[in-house]
Each structure stands twice: as C-alpha cells, then as structure tokens.
Amino acid sequence: MRRVITARDTGGLDPDTARRLLDTAVANIQREYPVHWVHLIDSAEQLVPQRSRHPVFAGSFDWHSCVHQTWLAVRLLRLFPQLRGADLALSTLNRLLTPEGAAVEAEFFATPEGEFWERPYGWAWLLLLDAELRAWPEGTAWAEALRPLVKAVRARWLTWLGLARWPVRVGTHTNSAFALALGLDAARAVGDHDLETACAAATRRFYLADRDYGGFEPSAADFLSPALAEADLLRRVLSADEFAAWLDAFLPDLTAPRWQVLRAPVPVDDPADPHGSHLAGLALSRTWCWRGVAESLPADHRYVALAREAEAAHHGAGWRYVFGFGYAAEHWLGTFAAYLDVGALTA
DSSP states (O other), X not given: OOOXXXXXXXXXXXXXXXXXXXXXXXXXXXXXXXXXXXXXXXXXGGOOOHHHHOSSSOOSSSHHHHHXXXXXXXXXXXXXXXXXXXXXXXXXXXXXXXXXXXXXHHHHHTSXXXXXXXXXXXXXXXXXXXXXXXXXXXXXXXXXXXXXXXXXXXXXXXXXXXXXXXXXXXXXXXXXXXXXHHHHHHHXXXXXXXXXXXXXHHHHHHHTTOOSOOOOOOOTTOSSOHHHHHHHHHTTTSOHHHHHHHHHHHSTTTTSGGGHHHHSOXXXXXXXXXXXXXXXXXXXXHHHHHHHHHHHSOTTOTTHHHHHXXXXXXXXXXXXXSSSSOHHHHTTHHHHHHHHHHOOSOO
C-alpha cells in the first residue's frame, strides 16, 4: 500500500521549520557523543563504542532516537525534496544506511540480548522507518539495505506479541499502546497482514475490556499519556461506533474536573532537563492523540468538541520547546513535532 503525497500531508509545517528539523536530524544521526550506552555485558571486552555494535544507528544519543531521527529525515525529504540541506541529508543517509552496517545490527538482534533490547519503542520506530522508505522510490535501496535488520526485529516483535499477557501502561518508552499504534501503521502501509493481525489481536487482548480508567497522570517523566495513547490505538482497530462505546466506558467522566490534567497542557519548568523535555514531548503526543480521538468519533459524540479544544491547547505548548533547549531535548523532540504536523503513512 502506497500513498500519494499531497499538499495536505505537509500539515502546518512551513519549509523554514522543516529545514531546521532536517538540519537537526542530520546532525543528530551523525553525532556519537554524548551517548546513552545501555547494554547487558559479560566482560570488560564487550564495553565497545556504540558504533561498533550499531554501525547504522549510533548517533542521536541513543539507538531509538537515532532510528526515529532517521525516519524524520526521510519523511521530510519525501515531503520537501527541494529543502536547503537535502543534498547533505541524502549523502548522510547513503553513508549510514548500508547493507554491511545493517548486517551487523541484525546479528546483534539475533543474540539473547536482542530478544528484549529496545522493545518495543525502538522496534516500532524501525518498522515505521522501513515503511516510509518502501513508500518512497528514492528510498528503495535503503529499504533493501536495512532488510536483514527489519526482518530480525519483525520476528522478535511477532514472538513478543504472541507471548505477552499484559501491556505496559507507563508514559515512557516501554508503553505498549504507542508501539502497537506505530506497528499497525507500518504493517498496513507495507501490506504485512501477519504483523497487522498480530498487532490488532494484541490490542484487543490488552485493552478492549478496559473500563473506568483511574490512572494518575501525568508522571514527571511522561512523554506519552497512558490513557490517550491507549485511545489513539483503539481508534485504529474499532469502527467509529465501537470506538465511541469503548471510550464512553474507558473514560466515562472525561468532562469532570479530575481530568483537567488530561485536557490542559502540563507546565514545563525546565525543558533542558531530560525529564523536562519529556513533558514538552507529552504536549506534542497528547495533541495527536486528541486529534485522533476527535477525528475517529461520530461527529455528534459528546467528546468531539472537548477533544478539539484539548488538541488546540496542546499544540503550541509542545512546539515552543522543539529548538533551543539543548541536546537533551533536540536529540528527539523534532520527531514528535514532525509526527504531529506531517504525520506518518497512515496515522
């Protein structure tokens, strides 16, 4: 399944902002330090530079951020092929997305550590990157280069989904709902029926019976809302009427004062702090979740206007922190901003 890019796909993103996002992403995926090096090792000899283990995705502070910043670069090049800086971006991708590097990365995911490392957040972004490349004629060679790595991660994903009894409901990287949403979008975009079926089945198994959500949000480290990420996932597998019935049961009192914490943006006191930047990302991810809720409900549903108001309130609250607050924020926030305003293949 391939989509034709239209003017609407550029959302509210102007070329100047797109160029800044592209420049930042290209710089990030080449930047090897500082690095958040997280591996389970058995000896000092295994303490090697990130580029040795991960020759494709060694930049942007950590593996998952490098993957999704690469997605960001590809997405922007598809939508804005004439951007200043496009030639540098293309040459950088040519240098990094190689068959040799992907083979090394695939070998890592065949090890015991690869069974759980970067699960599910990094895995989901890799599948989305693959889908983006495969939908773009200029990305065909890179998609082919990454094929062994994508194949290895896809196999790990299917095994994990087949064994998982419960979801992870936190507001950070291990959140199951957000990863499943990306996985569903990627599977549908490339026509991967087995992966789509597995993601949809896990979605129903994990969440369909949820009622009367009682979570305390936000946490100080959240960049996802567990409640809204779940709703954003369920809208992908239910009809409008089914989704309305599910949401009425899941959040029956969404208009109540207690849920003002979901409807209004969270203050970001220190966006240069790693967890402070998470809260900036929370505003961005809440925006696309509220938008998805509003667009997926029947037009006359009681939550549509509320969702639209919450979407509008959160949009600017997140974007204001995308640039200028240091590497803790800039190594990743641009992806969330672009995902919000130019979307993914089917989100």
